Amino acid sequence: MIKIYYSPSCxxxxxVKKWFEEQKIPYIGKDIFSGTLSNDDLMEIxxxxxxxxxxxxSPRSKIVMENDIDFDSMKxxxxxxxxxxxxxxxxxxxxxxxxxxxxxxxxxxxRTFIPPARRLAEMTCNVQCPRFGQCETSLDMLGKTPIQN
Numbered sequence: 071m072i073k074i075y076y077s078p079s080c081x082x083x084x085x086v087k088k089w090f091e092e093q094k095i096p097y098i099g100k101d102i103f104s105g106t107l108s109n110d111d112l113m114e115i116x117x118x119x120x121x122x123x124x125x126x127x128s129p130r131s132k133i134v135m136e137n138d139i140d141f142d143s144m145k146x147x148x149x150x151x152x153x154x155x156x157x158x159x160x161x162x163x164x165x166x167x168x169x170x171x172x173x174x175x176x177x178x179x180x181r182t183f184i185p186p187a188r189r190l191a192e193m194t195c196n197v198q199c200p201r202f203g204q205c206e207t208s209l210d211m212l213g214k215t216p217i218q219n
Contacts, residue, residue, distance in 0.1 A: 071097070071098055071167075072095065072096070072097040072098070072165065072166070072183060073097065073098045073100060073111075073114075073165070073166045074086055074087060074090065074098070074100070074163055074164070074166075075102050075107075075115070075162065075163060075164040076099060076101060076102065076162055077101065077102055077103060077162050077163075078103075082162065082163055082174055082175040083163040085175045086163045087099060089177075090183070095183060095184065095185070102160055102162065103157055103158075107154055107157060109150050109154075112149075112150045112154065113146070113150065114166060115166055115171055116146065116149070118170055119171055120171075122142075123149065125161070125173055126161055126164060126171070127141055127159050127160065127161065128159060128160070131159040132158070133156050133158065133159060134159055161173045161174065162174075165183065170182070
């Protein structure tokens with residue numbers, strides 16, 4: 071399941087959520103300021119980062135700039151507790167699936183979250199077609215069975 075970690079006041083976060091809704095791709099939304107970020111949530115995000123904390127931590131965050139924090143010297147448990155207490159240090163939105171993390175809204179990169187079967191269908195069948203998702207060709211590509219009347 072895709073998770074989107076967001077801030078309600080963030081315009082990029084609203085764009086990402088809107089894109090997933092328009093694409094009819096289900097996701098779980100998690101407001102980073104609601105106090106519901108768990109250790110497991112943060113461990114999942116951190117473990118899927120390719121470039122370490124640089125991907126998810128904003129160096130321009132007020133708390134980071136004022137306190138000259140060295141994230142590289144922190145243990146993972148310390149980092150998680152720091153983020154839970156200071157969620158504003160997170161870049162946003164953060165999109166996580168079973169394989170990867172994407173930070174921010176990038177209209178090209180976000181397409182990697184479209185399920186593979188649907189991407190294949192898009193390459194072979196025109197998504198703009200009014201019957202896309204209903205005709206046998208597109209349903210077959212999506213791995214779905216047509217509804218029988």
